[in-house]
Amino acid sequence: MQRHDIEPRQGWPAIIEEQGLIYWRTPLPDGEEISYWHEGAHYSLTSEEVYEIEAAARLMLEMLIEAGDYIIEENLFAQMGIPGWAVPRIKETWESEPPMLYGRFDFAYGHDGVPKLLEYNADTPTGLLESAAVQWFWARDVFGAGVDQWNMLHEMLVARWRELAQAGRLPGTKIHMLHTSQERSGEDFMTIGYLTETARAAYLLCDLLPIESLGFVDGRGFVDLAGDDVRTAFKLYPWEWMVHEDFSSLALEHMGDGPGQTTWIEPIWKMLWSNKGILPVLHRLFPENPHVLPAWFEGEQPAGLESFVRKPLLAREGANAAVVLDGELVEEGPDQDYGDEGFVVQTYTDLGDYGGGARPVLGVWTVDVEPAGLGIRESDGLLTTNTSRFVPHVIA
């Protein structure tokens, strides 16, 4: 994989905003702004590299299924900060397999060329629109219609919706697409908007609804603002928050595909995979696998571990993570009050410097249980946080 500087398209801000990427300006604490979308550079991968990364993702999905079984058998819920009242539904849906849609692996891809799993965003992954659509248009604009890119996301999402609908697995007459009205940059709203686009392309009816306005009527179930039943809901709001909120017990009680029940996408069992506790579990089960970095629940790591990343069990975008190298704290993510549930410790791995100090993380998308494409974010520091930038790629 290589990184190349390249001339940005004339008028790129208007182009990406038209394509929905209205949240490309990232404000910094000092009042400055940086661009989250960076088309002044791109990455190129060979076909062989793509096939190797794809194979790693496929293998990882198989290992994750074993890891999920192990968490349930060994009853690791408390250690993972998952509340007991959510456990019965997690176990039940793990077996009954209600519809799931997508997820994103984050892999380190250092200069040894071996993808190493940093984490799996299985419940509420963002970065989707820029991966599936905005970089697709960029590649076509810059390199022409014949260009290749690892990016089947759009087609596979549409196909997945169609498959679920044809199998009768999406109850009700429409899908309620839930966003949160608390998120002001537009990222949450446009991610939901883009998923609505893919569902519409599969000829499904969708209604956008803020999750804050979801209603509940006794004897009836969840309803939208018009009073219509919410039978299938896609949410971009993490289960780890939902299970602690006022509607938690109602959502757990009324979960399912029958009358008065709601089918939630992603399903609640994804709390197993999106939790950082999955990392020590994978290491415990597959200690020799080259894609699995040695990791432990905090307190269980071997004495003398000098270089590691400490991550809260539940957090996003590098928040409250810390990088320790040779015993010295060298970098911390933004403090967003994560960490009450505990931490994991993952062996440090070099993301690789691909020029200009840029350190990439490969976001490998999965649709259902198939690898679907790539979105690369890079940072100047050691952690990939909310100030990292998205850089498009091609297969060359």
Place this chain on the structure above:
Amino acid sequence: MKRSKSVTLAVVPLLAAAFVAGCGQDETAYCVDQNNRVTDNVHCDRANNPGFFWFFGGPGLGRGSIAGAGERINSTDRAALARRGGFGSSARSGGIGRSTGKTIGGGFSGGG
């Protein structure tokens, strides 16, 4: 070829434009007392607490401020108000005001 053959965005540009134009601005429900004084949501959440009302308006009112003329619904009117707001609390702070999800100037919907 490992790239989608075509990507068509029909809804996304409309939603993006609408969000930027502020149509995503939510109507907020405030719990007010008989004098339209904004108070904590908890007063309106109690099942039998007459004398408190949900007031619907734009965002920005603080605790103790007086809501102007606007629509009020008795907080005990369960038929008019399905229980709402049970999700979303982790993404915000404070107990004043609550998004209704209704957008001022119309909602969004996408049909296929």
